[in-house]
Amino acid sequence: MKRFVHNGTTEDVQNLHDIASRMDELPSPPPVATQVLSMALGQDLGAKEIARTIEADQALAVKVLQAANSPIYGYPGRVATLEQAVVVLGLPTLQQILLSIVVRESLLETADLTDPVLAGIWRHSLACAVAAELLAKRARSDLAPLAFTAGLVHDCGKTLLFSIRPSEYEAVMDFAHGRPDSITDIEVRHLGMDHCRAGAELLSRWGMPPALIDAASMHHLPAEAMDSVGKNADLLRLVRLADLLSRRMTGGPDLESSARDEAMLLAEDLGLDDNEINAARTEMENRYAQSAAMFDLDEDSGAIYLRLLQRAKSRLSDTGLKLQQATVALDHQAALQLACMHAGLTMARAKTVQEVFAAALEALRSDVGMNARHCGVFRLDDSASILDGRFVEDGKTHLVACRTDERRLPCASAAEAGVPPLFLDIFSTYPARIPPDGKAPEALSPAYHEHFYIMPLVCEGEHFGELILEPSANENRLPGGAVPDAAALGQLASLTAFAVRRLDVARHRDERAYRLARALRTIKEMQLQAIQNQRLAAVGQLAAGAAHEINNPLAIVYARTQLLEQNESDPRRKKNIGQMKEQIERITKILKNLMEFARPDPPSFQPMDANAVIDKVVELIRGGLDKTNIELRLDLAPDLPSIQGDPRQIEQVLLNLLLNAIHAMENTGGVLRIVSTSDTKRGEIMLSVVDQGPGIAPEHRDKLFDPFFTTKEEGKGSGLGLSTSYGIVQSHGGAITVRSEPGEGATFNVHLPLRRPAAGQARRPVPAPLEDGNAVLVVDDEEHIREILKESLEAAGYAVHTAANGREGLKKLRKRRYRLLLLDIRMPEKSGLSLLSEIGDELGDTPVIMLTGLAGPEEVREAKALGASRCIQKPFQIDSLLQAVKETLERVEKRG
Structure with a gap:
């Protein structure tokens, strides 16, 4: 197996320029062949026009006539003209012949066609072409000829790269064996260009149609992204599906699960079912054998097998050596992973950030940090504007904490924050490594600062801290010189970052949950108050209308009753009229209360001492308490602040509450308390009336402030006292709350805001000129x-x-x-x-x-x-x- 070394970006650029320059040196394909190929692909000309174009290139004309007279087509020695040859061959076969000429005479002029790598590329390309054509006939018959040609050229970039850099590209092919879908990444890393880009460049230079250029450049596009291509989307789907299906036929590995899923998705998009796919596979072998001769791929299979066997043996030896080396590395890596795993489990159970830091430092002092004696970790918490961390120096632990400013810089010196002397220099330079906006570095690779090794803490694209490690004195190199060490440290940094963020998210979640619960309680209270207001408003409108309808006839009855009383001389009848008059006055009082509830006077705001108001109300009721078994106690805050309110209306509210409390306690007696308190945080004072009566039944709580609702005996209450009090307190911007349990008395709390704007002055009447009058x-x-x-x-x-x-x-x-x-x-x-x-x-x-x-x-x-x-x-x-x-x-x- 060929070997290669990737030396970095500079060589990548050099490789890229080298490939481009070598591409320029390639001989141009026969112009007539490319022209006819474009005409055949366009399918917009007849056989006569195509034959006339082929006649311009004698060598090309001879090859076309030679192919048409082949026994395969049944007309040996009988095709004499190019027009007949085009008709006999048909456009698909003509495309294959022309493409073979274009590739051979420009790309493979000096290549060794017996090389197994090159032969393998062409076998796969031909198999892909055959598969694409067969699939197209079942899914998009109009694309069948174009699909064959697209499949044939889709990997022409591989042929190009092999012809330019044969040794290096063979190594790339060996490295990518078994994982063909990763070959583009390997090509870019080691040659600076993948075969998709190389093929597109080549076909563009040859003047090939855009559909073929798309097939070469985008056949590795994910199935989900095919629709973005436009009109050539189905052609790319056919080529990609054919690429996947033809791998095994040409000796490639079985499809992985992800590739099988992709093939199923492509087939579904093309409307192909399993039966059609299997039928195409069965037909592929015969069709492939017929097309192989045209591209000179019918060499002895035994020879190819022997060469492949030799290559497999060599590869097996290399693999054995690599496996032995990998075993040693894996044992070391396993130890590092075990240490990271233990650290991760400890971090997962951590309740505080400092516990996470302790687990990270414990791992650094083991195999992960090569038993480091000096190490540390810190993070920046922008939401709380703090920096906290943990450092270990010669076995002694130091906790670090300080405030940070808007630039993420500490507000105190490193020494004041608790950083050990050994780490002062490395700690003071962190702003140069962690940007103010917290943007994560492009690569999460370790950094070095003098004799310290630094790994960034990054989570969700934010750089917010660092792991710091000083190697032991007996080490000649920094840990991480070997890849597993660096990977383990990176994993530990990631575990630390995610554990810290997990705790931050949990803290923020709890805070948001608390704020949300408070907001929901407030909304619920507002909704209940709104419902109560709507109910009271509806009752108020009803009361106002009823009062108006009753008031006028009542005024007539009342006036007539008075006149009757004045003119009546009979004492007995005069007494009866007097009783009628008293009842009319009673009705009048009820109507007046109704009007006060429906249209209460707005409060006349002025500075008000609530304790003084309470004292005044107490004087009004104290005399009546002497005849009861009720003890009145006052618990008034001596420093109760003055508020803006209407003393007369607040007196009415307190009097209503006290009278209700006295009524509730008239049979049992007990202590009646009046309490005043203030809450500057909430900006209010609270006046409470606490009784020891029987309490309020649960079924009555929602009706307490409804007009006309009363639990008193008939004739002892109108049911308007609490509803009127509710409206008065609401007009002051306050609220009345009730706490009560059956048998445990009731507490009515009147909440009044500290600040309230004073009411405007009423306009004074303008004096009118004096006039005389008689009637x-x-x-x-x-x-x-x-x-x-x-x-x-x-x-x-x-x-x-x-x-x-x-x-x-x-x-x-x-x-x-x-x-x-x-x-x-x-x-x-x-x-x-x-x-x-x-x-x-x-x-x-x-x-x-x-x-x-x-x-x-x-x-x-x-x-x-x-x-x-x-x-x-x-x-x-x-x-x-x-x-x-x-x-x-x-x-x-x-x-x-």
Whole structure:
């Protein structure tokens, strides 16, 4: 077996130039032969045109006529013209003859055609051509002639390389024997050019069609990538499949599993089943024998067998010697692999990075590091901006740790970080070896620094640390001088890098899982709060609508009841009317609570001392606790920070919670605690009401803040206290949380943020010019309200005009002046607000009293900004209304 030595990149370039220059020295093929071959491949001319072209080359014409008169075709001595010869031979055979002439007269002019290597290349090429043609006839019949020619030239690069560098290429062929799919890598490493590129260059110089050039250059393309070739994809599939199937027929090794899988994939892409493949194999031998004579490959098989046997014997001797040498190397390598394996198992069980480092250094102090006494390992953790490591010097272990900056440089000196003196110089130079961006080196090969041996720690393309080793003093060379040592150290470095990254990933995973769990809890709380808000909003809209529909008729009933009470002289009947009046007032209070829930007043933010608010609420309830068995305890934080809030509304929230707690404990007694705390990290204070009542049943927890939900006896609660408190706290940007178990009491926590923007100031009404007036104008869309007001005001001595809507009221205001305007805010035809806005300064000094049954705080503020003196809620007490009219007119008269 021929031997060769690969000496590096410089010789590769020299080989490449040598092959190119030798290619230029090759004799050009007969031009007529190449021209006719291109015409035959194109199949766009008839026999007459092809014969006319062949006539230009006498030698070529003689060879074509000689082949056509061969007994094989059944016309011996009867083919006299070239046109007849082209018809007899047919385009496929003509292509073979022409290709044989082109190759022999240009490429093999001086070659020894009896050489087994060259003969083997051509046998395989011919077998591939035959197989490609037979496969094409079954898959793509239109490609059959072209497939034969493509298969015949697909390995012409091998013939070229052998003809230029016969000794070296024979060595390449021997080295690649048994693994033919790796031959291109071997060719590039040892000759600087593979046969695919060489063949493509050769066919391009000969002016061959692009399809043949593709067959030569891309027949080793993976099956998955064939579609990227374009229109020649199926031709390449045929050539590649034929290349695989023809190996065994020409003495090649059996296909490996990967090659068999590739062949199955190619057959599937071509639409060929197993039966068609087997039929093509059976036909290949006969077809091969017929074509071999044309290329002079019908030499004595016995002679070829003897030569092959001699070569096999020589190869066997070389193999035996190599096996003996490899056994010694493998024993050493086995010891190194065993040490690496033990280190890897220890690293796999490691819980910390330092445990990984300890396992790596233990391996370096064994066979892997040739029993080194001085070694170390460190890594850069960019996510935490730290550098940590572990060093061993004369059996003593040193731990290293320091912060790093954005350039991955240590913020402390190496000595301050804990690096032993022996390693100070090598450690201080690591920035020159590890780039700031952490990009991995092109080759993971060892590096040397004075008497140190360095192996990079690289994982997923990132260079983030180093293994450092100083050989023992009795060693004359650095470890790794032999390949197994370097491979073992590289394996140890890889194990260390992956183990460190595994721990980093686990740490980051745990951190992300913790953050994700917190985020999910927050999202769930927000979703629950959103559902609660939607539910409360829907109930609020329903409550507001119901209040509006009930309020107006209730105002009429209430007013009539008052008039009846005033005019009734019978004490018994007057008492009954009084009871009716009390119940109407009760209904009025419920409607008012409904309106406060549906349209709560926005908080008036101001600096608020929550402890002072608690003290004020406690004073309100303390008297009632004296008659119960409830002990009140205060646990207020003395340094509770001031917050921005509405003291009146927070008082209402605490009062509702305390009253509920007192109700829960009225039968059992116990301790009722009020606690205030602050959490500066969360930016909030928390006010807690803790009772020792029976607790809250699980089925009631989701309904606590629903309007009208109550567990109190009928008549003892409206079910709006907690829902109203919930809305108030939410308007402060806070939340109410509940903790309770049956039989263990309940804790209501009110969370209020420390910072909240103060509310803007309301606009002040603009004084209007003073005007005189006599009558009072009542504008309301409810006829009964208008009648009651007219009757009550006239009874009090006022002249009264009425209007059924805002449009009618506007017309009357523009016709005359009035002493007073009683105006309903909401009316179907021009609301009271619209009327005030439109009348503007024309109203002069006429005072306005707004009447409302549904209007929210925003509408009330807008009415006052437009000049209204006050707003009176429906249903109203007639006496209170008359008093308000009187006070308003007196205030106007005093200003006048």
